[in-house]
Amino acid sequence: MGSGQTLATVSLGKGEKLVFNPDKDYLKYLSRSEAELTQLFESNAGITAKVIYKGAMIIRAAEEKGMDTSGWRRKYPGFYDFLRRVAYGSVLPGVYEFQGRLRQAVSMLPLTDQKRLVNGEAVSVLLADGDVRKILPADMEPAMVRQVFHIGRIRAIQEQQVFLDEEKLRGLKKVRVNHEDSVVVNRKLGVVIVNGPNVKLTQKDLLDLAQRLTK
Numbered sequence: 001m002g003s004g005q006t007l008a009t010v011s012l013g014k015g016e017k018l019v020f021n022p023d024k025d026y027l028k029y030l031s032r033s034e035a036e037l038t039q040l041f042e043s044n045a046g047i048t049a050k051v052i053y054k055g056a057m058i059i060r061a062a063e064e065k066g067m068d069t070s071g072w073r074r075k076y077p078g079f080y081d082f083l084r085r086v087a088y089g090s091v092l093p094g095v096y097e098f099q100g101r102l103r104q105a106v107s108m109l110p111l112t113d114q115k116r117l118v119n120g121e122a123v124s125v126l127l128a129d130g131d132v133r134k135i136l137p138a139d140m141e142p143a144m145v146r147q148v149f150h151i152g153r154i155r156a157i158q159e160q161q162v163f164l165d166e167e168k169l170r171g172l173k174k175v176r177v178n179h180e181d182s183v184v185v186n187r188k189l190g191v192v193i194v195n196g197p198n199v200k201l202t203q204k205d206l207l208d209l210a211q212r213l214t215k
Helices: 022-029 034-042 049-064 070-075 077-087 093-097 100-107 111-118 142-148 157-170 203-214
Strands: 008-013 016-020 123-126 132-135 182-186 191-195
Touching: 049 077, 049 093, 070 077, 093 100, 093 111, 100 111, 100 142, 123 142, 123 157, 142 157, 157 203
Parallel strands: none
Antiparallel strands: 008 016, 123 132, 182 191
């Protein structure tokens, strides 16, 4: 943009307002040193585990005193519920620093696993080419999160292979006209069962199915 124009004025309550003008406001920081910029960034880099824990302890104390905290819950529904889980010991505060589906997945793990991941331990991930690589949870793509984490636990490599196989099977290109049209790989019998006259398989699909029979 580079226009230096005000994009929005945001109310902060109690008569205070924030003028949102990023193309101009960043200029006042250009003269700061790298160390100063790092300190400023870290002091404003979102919610820390320390702040989460403090909020959780406040919630627990309030509930212990019999306070009505329904207003807090209405104002911050998801955040309040997370803090409450921290308050009662089922989730570590550092888990909040993960994002989206990853945060939800990690929060359901046992505390021992949560601690390892919050402390920066990488997880073994089976890649599409068959290699196994250690990857930090925060660096995982959404598909990897679904592959690695199941309800309340981390999948072993063998379980991840089963998950990937099932994903590939669901991804087979086929045309369904009725519920009887389907493709099933039966490793026990060593056969591929094609049901219905409207299933279309390419040469690549057939090779993929044949490989699965031998795995």
